[in-house]
Amino acid sequence: MHKTITIDGQEVPFEAGQTIMDAAISADIYIPHLCHNPDYQPHGSCKLCTVKVNGRNCSACTFPAMEGQDIQNHSADLEQDRLRITQMLFVEGNHFCPSCEKTGNCQLQAVAYYLKMHDNHFPHFFANREMDASHPEILIDHNRCIFCNLCVRASQEKDNKNVFAISGRGINKRLIINSKSGQLKDSDIDINDCAAHICPTGAILIKGTGYQVPIGQRIYDQQKIDEVSLAEESKDHG
Amino acid sequence: MQAFIQTIIDKHEAAPVRLLAILRDIQAEYQHISAATIEILATALKLPRTQIISVIEFYSFLHTTPTGKYDILLSDSITDRMLGKQNLMFYFASQLKLKIGELRSDGLVSLNNTSCTGMCDQGPAGIVNGYALTRLDRPRIDAIIKLIEQHTPVKQWPAEFFAVSDNIYQAGLLLQAPIKPGDALKAHFQRGAQNTLAEIDISGLRGRGGAGFKTAMKWRFCAAEPETERYVVCNADEGEPGTFKDRVILNSYAHQVFEGMTVCASIIGAEQGFLYLRGEYLHLYEKLQAILQERRESALLGNNILNQGINFDIEIRLGCGAYICGEESALIESLEGKRGIPRNRPPYPVSQGYLNKPTVVNNVETFLASTKIAVHGGQWFADVGTEQSQGTKILSISGDCAKPGIYEYAFGVTVAQVLNDCGAYDVLGIQVGGPSGTFIDIKESQRKLAFEDLATGGSFIIFNQSRNILDIVKNFTHFFAHESCGFCTPCRVGTSLLKKQLDKITEGHGSAGDIVALEELCQLVKNNSHCGLGQTAANPILSTLQRYPERYAEKLKDISYEPGFDLDASLETARHLANRDDAGAHLTQVEED
Known part of the structure; x- marks a missing residue:
């Protein structure tokens, strides 16, 4: 017999070792997330997946599911906090959706749509971030990095490399490249690496593929992120 | 090279x-x-x-670009500022002919701010090439500049520049009658490990770092783990502004701290311990090493301790300037030579700590108390204090009082009693537990220091009526933004937004809606952050906004909204490019009705 947790009143079965996020995905329940991808070690840093577990805030992607948990996922308070956290990510970097190639395919943008974000709310940081166009096939635009760590994890866990790392502290946090020059062209990244394709935003783009799908016909132009995310993630792990 | x-x-x-x-x-x-x-x-x-x-x-103390042969940092804690640090900083910079935060062009000297160095009772304080400087004033700064310009090695500077006093004004159970090295271990071995653990349980001892987890329970959990490679860690990363009691304990009671660690090791079955010493306390390093050596030579450390067949040793690892490393899982990361990023929990350190092995992390004061309890028994400790907070607490008292220093009290002591003992008059309020704690008004002076009322890791900063609340809150809020590790969004972005929003109000650009926005942001950061730093970073604003709303309100403009930036100043680049400066090239901030 399965053990169960309760998410928004719905009984959800889980197996030993599963996180709340794992159990939710298996039960076709969407919990907003950006730094989480079921193919990689959970990170717990974006905090979009914050849920209330027996009254206490926990990150669904890292917190183990345990018998008897009463979990709140959709509530006005939680949605409001998720909206604000998403707005924080927007003002921290420099995100200009209309001029970004990733528009329509961007998870940050899609989560913002899902949470009905209409403005940035907070003052912009106007951070001075750079682009690294040195690599012939892969482009990095640091303006759009949200520090989800997925490229770091993908490079380590799937590609068996160490192309990316997070450096700096606090608001001066930054993505760095493992090469003597610090540039992507001198690193051992390959176009076929998982790390080159994992970015949820437009911070890591593949050159020569831009605008092959017209704006308006892209993933999140047609479907909301909860549907896309569940279809993708429960397919692999359901 | x-x-x-x-x-x-x-x-x-x-x-x-x-x-x-x-x-x-x-x-x-x-x-x-x-x-x-x-x-x-x-x-x-x-x-x-x-x-x-x-x-x-x-880490703040490590650099990829050169600092000066003489690298000088001044402690930017609120207590240092109250002792005139800002003026000294400007004086220092002008006399050295350099800009704060920069390296002088000849490469000889650099000058910058640093977070509280734990010398709040003898500031303004600083650090030169890692070594603590105390009681800075203009004559001393003149002397230091002379030594620098003459290229005199820091080792040859006058010893009084580096003198650090204990300033113990009131000693209780822990600070009185130190026990002889080895006595706690002898009592412990005679009684048996399980019986000593029972005594720690009876004592009611809770962690002295502030969180207050029951010590006996932590040790028991760790001892029950199936993995037998286990570690004991003493958290001496005392970074909370206004706290300096661990510095004094390690300076004068280190034997008893190491003995407490050894008692713990023999109970949980650890063979290796670490003292994680904050980098600001480098001046204690050699002394502590000598004490460890002395203990090895007396069979109190090393192989076969006191012929009981128990092996345990302690290594000192120094921090490098990061407040977050006081958080136990960040401390463990740092011990492993990594960035101090707090881990996701569970698993907790008692099951997966250092190198993912079961680890007990306790505060310096907790190990001192354990040593005393091992000698005197649990009841001796439990008889003092309150029902929920047994024993005594060592306070670091600083700010506006006649005798700043170390005071040990039974838990349950009133704030009024403490103020009286240290000679504080005309008091406005007290920051209890440091910036991450609570700012209380003098009207609340009958409140008690105890886990059930005002919990504290020991910081007790007193402000008199001449102090400006908003200056205090600003210093603390900037501190948290500087020390946020950046791991999670709410703290990384949120603490910087708190700083911006508070500055907007204190600098007179706020309007009524800005207070609402500030409060909303405080709750957001508090409720969603990954660890204690983010969860408490808004406390200075929240606790003062609740008590002194008028101090915030009087900073507001009457207009309904003002943008967070200077509109006219933002046009400067455009004016420069257009080569014009007429009236039409300027904008007023907001049209007043």
Whole structure:
């Protein structure tokens, strides 16, 4: 017999070792997330997946599911906090959706749509971030990095490399490249690496593929992120 | 250079867990860690270069670009500011002819701010090449400048510049009648490990770092883990502004701290312990090493302790300037030679701590108390204090009072009693537990220091009526933004937004809606942050907004909204490019009705 947790009143079965996020995905329940991808070690840093577990805030992607948990996922308070956290990510970097190639395919943008974000709310940081166009096939635009760590994890866990790392502290946090020059062209990244394709935003783009799908016909132009995310993630792990 | 670096690597056995120590040694020689050095280290330690760079960039005391042969930092704690630190800083910079935060062009000297150095009872304080400076004033700064310009090595500077006093004004159970080295271990071995643990349980001892987890329970959990390789860690990363009691305990009671760690080790079955000493307390390092050596020679440490067949040793690892490393899981990361990022929990350190092995992490004061309890028994401790907060608490008292220093009280003491004892008059309010604690008004002076009322790790900063509340809150809020590790969004972005929003109000650009926005942001950061830093970073604003709303309100403009930036100043680039400066090229901030 399965053990169960309760998410928004719905009984959800889980197996030993599963996180709340794992159990939710298996039960076709969407919990907003950006730094989480079921193919990689959970990170717990974006905090979009914050849920209330027996009254206490926990990150669904890292917190183990345990018998008897009463979990709140959709509530006005939680949605409001998720909206604000998403707005924080927007003002921290420099995100200009209309001029970004990733528009329509961007998870940050899609989560913002899902949470009905209409403005940035907070003052912009106007951070001075750079682009690294040195690599012939892969482009990095640091303006759009949200520090989800997925490229770091993908490079380590799937590609068996160490192309990316997070450096700096606090608001001066930054993505760095493992090469003597610090540039992507001198690193051992390959176009076929998982790390080159994992970015949820437009911070890591593949050159020569831009605008092959017209704006308006892209993933999140047609479907909301909860549907896309569940279809993708429960397919692999359901 | 290569030969020197190799010596350092060999000294630390090319162990990646000792990366911080390696970097400290290299920086002490070359004033920074160069790109070439990073390449050598990456090869020798078999680490990706990015890991070394990311560690250097995480810690305030490590640099990838050169600092001065004389690197001077002034403590920017509120207590240092109250003692005139800002004026001294400007004086220092003008006399040295350099800009704060920069290296002088001749490469001789650099000057910058640093977070509280734990000398709040003898400030304004600073650090030169890692060593603590106390009681700074203009004559002393003049003397220091002379020594620098004459290239006099820091080792030859007058000893009084580095004098650090204990300033113990009131001693209780823990600070009175120190026990002789070995007495706690003898009592413990005679009684038996389980019986000593029972005594710790009876004592009611709770962690003295502030969180207050029951010590006996923590040790019991760790001892019950199936994994038998276990560790004991003493958290001496006392970074909470206004706290300095661990500095005094380690200066004068270190034997008893190490003995407490050894008692713990024999109960949980650990063979290796660590003292994680904050970098600001480098001046204690040699002294503590000598005490460890003395204990090894007296069979109180090392193999076969007191002929009981128990092996345990302690290594001191130094921090490098990061408040977050006081958080136990961040401390463990740092002990492993990594960035101090708090881990996801569960698992907790008692089951997966250092190197993912079961680990007990306790505060300096907790180990001192354990030693005393091992000798005198649990009841001796439990008889003092309140029902929920047994025993005594050592306070670090600073700010506006006649006798700043160390005071030990039974839990349950009133704030009024403490104020009376240290000679504080005309008091406006007290920051209890440091910036992450609570700001209370003098009207609340009958409140008690105890876990059930005002919980505290020991920081007690007194402000008199001449102080400006908003200056205090600003200092604390900037502190948290500086110390946020950056791991999670709400704290990384939120603490910087709190700083911006508070500054907007205190600088007179706020309107009514800004207070609402500030409060909303406080709750957001508090409720969603990953660890204690973010969860408490808004406390200075929240506790003062609740008590002194009028101090905030009087800063507001009458208009309904003002943008967070200076509209006219933002046009400066455009005016410059257009080469015009007429009236039409200027805008007023907001049209007043």
